Amino acid sequence: MINFIKNLAASFVPIKLITKSYNPIILYHSIGLNSKFRDNIDHINLEILQTQLKTIQKFWKFIPIDEYVDVKNKKGLASLTIDDGYKNIIDEALEVFEYLKIPITIFVNSSTFKGKIFWRDKVRYLIDNNKVDEFINNSNLFEKKHLNKFYSISKNPIYNSIEVENEIDQFILRENLKMNNRYEFCFDNKDYLIKHPLISYGNHTANHYVLSSLTKEQQYDEIIECKNFIDTIDINKSKVFSIPFGGNNSFNSDTLLNLDDLNYKTILKSTNDLDSIFSTNEINRFMPKTYKIENTLKKMYLKKLLKG
Numbered sequence: 147m148i149n150f151i152k153n154l155a156a157s158f159v160p161i162k163l164i165t166k167s168y169n170p171i172i173l174y175h176s177i178g179l180n181s182k183f184r185d186n187i188d189h190i191n192l193e194i195l196q197t198q199l200k201t202i203q204k205f206w207k208f209i210p211i212d213e214y215v216d217v218k219n220k221k222g223l224a225s226l227t228i229d230d231g232y233k234n235i236i237d238e239a240l241e242v243f244e245y246l247k248i249p250i251t252i253f254v255n256s257s258t259f260k261g262k263i264f265w266r267d268k269v270r271y272l273i274d275n276n277k278v279d280e281f282i283n284n285s286n287l288f289e290k291k292h293l294n295k296f297y298s299i300s301k302n303p304i305y306n307s308i309e310v311e312n313e314i315d316q317f318i319l320r321e322n323l324k325m326n327n328r329y330e331f332c333f334d335n336k337d338y339l340i341k342h343p344l345i346s347y348g349n350h351t352a353n354h355y356v357l358s359s360l361t362k363e364q365q366y367d368e369i370i371e372c373k374n375f376i377d378t379i380d381i382n383k384s385k386v387f388s389i390p391f392g393g394n395n396s397f398n399s400d401t402l403l404n405l406d407d408l409n410y411k412t413i414l415k416s417t418n419d420l421d422s423i424f425s426t427n428e429i430n431r432f433m434p435k436t437y438k439i440e441n442t443l444k445k446m447y448l449k450k451l452l453k454g
């Protein structure tokens with residue numbers, strides 16, 4: 147009932163009111179021809195993409211995230227960011243960005259270029275193949291009570307992501323399990339890094355670990371490894387850093403010190419929130435999932451109003 151009232155109230159919010167104080171900074175992951183890509187992944191198809199972007203374009207102007215960060219008067223501006231580097235962004239979605247002339251910034255994980263399997267996919271593999279029970283029996287980190295919430299608990303900052311991945315690797319090796327190529331959807335070679343007027347690339351760390359779960363030195367290694375990789379390639383580069391997982395608990399003061407050392411002055415979060423026209427070095431992003439992006443914008447706005 148409360149939700150019904152909230153939705154009804156939100157429907158009366160004029161978008162023009164939102165544009166006075168807030169901007170939509172979009173975060174996408176996988177975008178492609180299929181309407182269903184795979185489970186547990188934020189994916190949208192090209193029709194939804196076009197609808198969402200055209201709606202935003204009616205009220206805001208898309209500019210690259212680095213320009214957005216630099217510009218003083220942010221009113222009326224939007225930006226489009228894409229995390230994790232799914233191949234379908236280049237292979238399938240790029241033509242939509244070209245058609246609508248919308249600049250994008252893709253934040254990559256450098257380890258995928260070495261053919262390394264994303265550690266979250268290893269977690270998904272254990273879940274999909276009913277191996278979590280067995281894994282937990284042999285784990286020094288996790289307990290029986292975590293069985294049914296393994297996906298979320300395994301990315302809780304209290305568990306060092308490197309240790310989590312090591313334990314899973316040992317289990318996979320010991321049990322002689324074979325992960326098939328069902329899990330290889332992210333950029334795995336430099337051909338996906340193209341010099342294109344609408345595309346820039348940014349740092350999303352080497353391995354997409356939960357930074358706040360790591361030591362300060364481990365975090366530094368994660369950030370500089372991806373930076374060094376990007377720096378060697380002749381592409382448009384972003385000076386903005388996208389926090390893996392993007393929650394307020396996904397990074398800590400060590401992260402910010404490391405980033406400052408490496409000359410990253412602005413971070414992107416994924417808080418499912420609008421960005422203030424006065425935002426400075428932390429930018430809120432949201433993940434629009436349906437055709438009804440206007441509703442999503444209105445609901446986020448109302449939530450802000452109610453929070454005060």
Ligand SMILES: [Zn+2]
Binds near residue numbers: 229230
């Ligand atoms: Zn990510």
